[in-house]
Amino acid sequence: MIVFPNCKINLGLYITGKRADGFHDLETVFYPLPVTDALEVIAPGTLQFTGSGIPVPGDAADNLCLKAFQLLQQDFPQLQPVNIHLHKHIPIGAGLGGGSADAAFMLQLLNTKFQLELSQEQLINYAARLGSDCPFFIVNKPCYATGRGEIMEPVSLDLSGYSFLLVHPGIHVNTGWAFRQITPQAPVRALKETIQLPVSEWKEVISNDFEAPVFAAHPVLAAIKEMMYEGGAIYATMSGSGSAVVGIFPENKIADIRWDASYRVFKVS
Known part of the structure; x- marks a missing residue:
């Protein structure tokens, strides 16, 4: 089976x-x-x-x-x-x-x-x-x-009208280390509320607490995220404690970005 x-x-x-x-x-x-x-x-x-x-x-x-x-x-x-x-x-x-x-x-x-x-x-x-x-x-x-x-x-969330780009540069982020870098605090706006906003507004209101310490330790991840935005991503984020970076693009309009040959790249349309 x-x-x-x-x-x-x-x-x-x-x-x-x-x-x-x-x-x-x-x-x-x-x-x-x-x-x-x-x-x-x-x-x-x-x-x-x-x-x-x-x-x-x-x-x-x-x-x-x-x-x-x-x-x-x-x-x-x-x-x-x-x-x-x-x-x-x-x-x-x-x-x-x-x-x-x-x-x-x-x-x-x-x-x-x-x-x-x-x-x-x-x-x-x-x-x-x-x-x-x-x-x-x-x-x-x-x-x-x-x-x-x-x-x-x-949660009512249908992203079937978008395409996704996942890029993993082969970096391993230790989850325990990542948690130790965080000072816990509640978000300014509840995620249950902001996730219902249009995807085009997520960049300003939805974030990942792990990004600041992980990007500081691995600047290449911040660069990948920025390249996605430069390539037309509506929203980009690191997933979990990293190190995959995810970009959400208009349907079938994933940017043709030239990534390092060692990166693992997945396109989901």
């Missing part, structure tokens, strides 16, 4: 408080985009994880797909061991949620394949135990998110 976990972008991202559990409260809008990995599960198998495409750092035993299987198996010991193969296409450490998507899609795949009959709410609860962004990919529709990102409500 094969599924295709997709990425997300953050439209606005504000760090609003530090929690007693060490995490941060945030406010953001998640928006899914069809840049995908490919995840295959074969059962019965020997419970092993293999990968192709972009190398996934770390020990394979710590991969979130494998952890998702083990998490469900704790409650469903009848789950047969499976062979897991992930073809990685979404850039890693880019703020696009690729690892979280893989984990969430793994939960859904197992739910379907083994007929566990878990509800969406139950899947969301399992996903939250794997990572803060994971619950979004169970819903996988535009959401206004608070808490650690796991408290979600639908």
Whole structure:
């Protein structure tokens, strides 16, 4: 059985408080985009994880797909061991949620394949135990998110009349470091309000708190964002804690910008 976990972008991202559990409260809008990995599960198998495409750092035993299987198996010991193969296409450490998507899609795949009959709410609860962004990919529709990102409500946001440009220069931003650079505070205007404004107004009213420290450490990211605006982007932002930069353009009018050959560039129309 094969599924295709997709990425997300953050439209606005504000760090609003530090929690007693060490995490941060945030406010953001998640928006899914069809840049995908490919995840295959074969059962019965020997419970092993293999990968192709972009190398996934770390020990394979710590991969979130494998952890998702083990998490469900704790409650469903009848789950047969499976062979897991992930073809990685979404850039890693880019703020696009690729690892979280893989984990969430793994939960859904197992739910379907083994007929566990878990509800969406139950899947969301399992996903939250794997990572803060994971619950979004169970819903996988535009959401206004608070808490650690796991408290979600639908938001009316249709960007199908626009085209997207994602540029990842290969820089890895450590999320823990990025959070330590932020002094939490509430945004001047609530994101639930500003996200409903025309996209042409977002540049002035919607921002990402991580941009200031990350751009200071990696000026090339600020340059990518500026090049998008010079190329006609209506709105451009860094996604998550970086380092992918996203530009929203008029439909089918993505600028023909000459990027460095080492960059990974995705166009979504």
